[in-house]
Amino acid sequence: DPVKIAVEGLERFKKENCDLIIIDTSGRHKQEAALFEEMRQVSEATRPDLVIFVMDSSIGQAAFDQAQAFKQSVAVGAVIITKMDGHAKGGGALSAVAATKSPVIFIGTGEHMDEFEVFDVKPFVSRLLGMGDWSGFMDKIHEVVPMDQQPELLQKLSEGNFTLRIMYEQFQNILKMGPIGQVFSMLPGFSAELMPKGQEKESQAKIKRYMTMMDSMTNEELDSSNPKLFNESRIMRIARGSGRQVREVMDMLEEYKRLAKIWSKMKGL
Secondary structure: OHHHHHHHHHHHHHHOOOOOOOOOOOOOOOOOHHHHHHHHHHHHHHOOOOEEEEEEHHHHHHHHHHHHHHHHHOOEEEEEEEOOOOHHHHHHHHHHHHHHOOOEEEEEOOOOHHHEEEOOHHHHHHHHOOOOOHHHHHHHHHHHOOHHHHHHHHHHHHHOOOOHHHHHHHHHHHHHOOOHHHHHOOOOOHHHHHOOOOOHHHHHHHHHHHHHHHOOOOHHHHOOOOHHHOOHHHHHHHHHHHOOOHHHHHHHHHHHHHHHHHHHOOOOO
């Protein structure tokens, strides 16, 4: 009997002077009336200070009906959104807030503790609108980029001048960052094209191929921010030196131009 277990557990932990007691009920669908009645009984018997609706973001716009069903059964006071590593699904979070009239307090972007974060409205909405989470990206730079490299990188960011050498250096840092998708999702255009969801291994391999091509470039080429520098003979030389096709070198240069456009938006940050 879930209600009996919840009440007995609550009494035990109160006696042990626990200052935070979490009663976690099993997941349920809005059509499962018996489970909702069970949840209502648990809530009535334990009288919690706060009822939190935990929502799987992958259900998308169905979140409104699901959240509303919860709100009708118990007094939902806050919302937690899980599986937010795919930010295109974030619209469901807004539906849950509208249905429960309760704030989102945490979001989960992965399976580990460091991927459970306090909900911050501005970066969330920015990512939802495709504008990127600039502050989150800056925090990640401070967290991952070695201290001695940070002043130079932040100077480059503020100037908004993006060279192939900077792209190479950031690819190196990105490969060290652990869950690569989490970092890319903070910037507009990165996750959707360079790092499609579910293709992390392929994307890492692509980045390594790009770096191999850049290893065949001269210092002049790496430090230039002018794509017009790369004429046909230079592209052919880079392809031969890296053992790649000319088309692949051209694809890499196109990627550079796209990322340079995004980088330029960080000017003055």
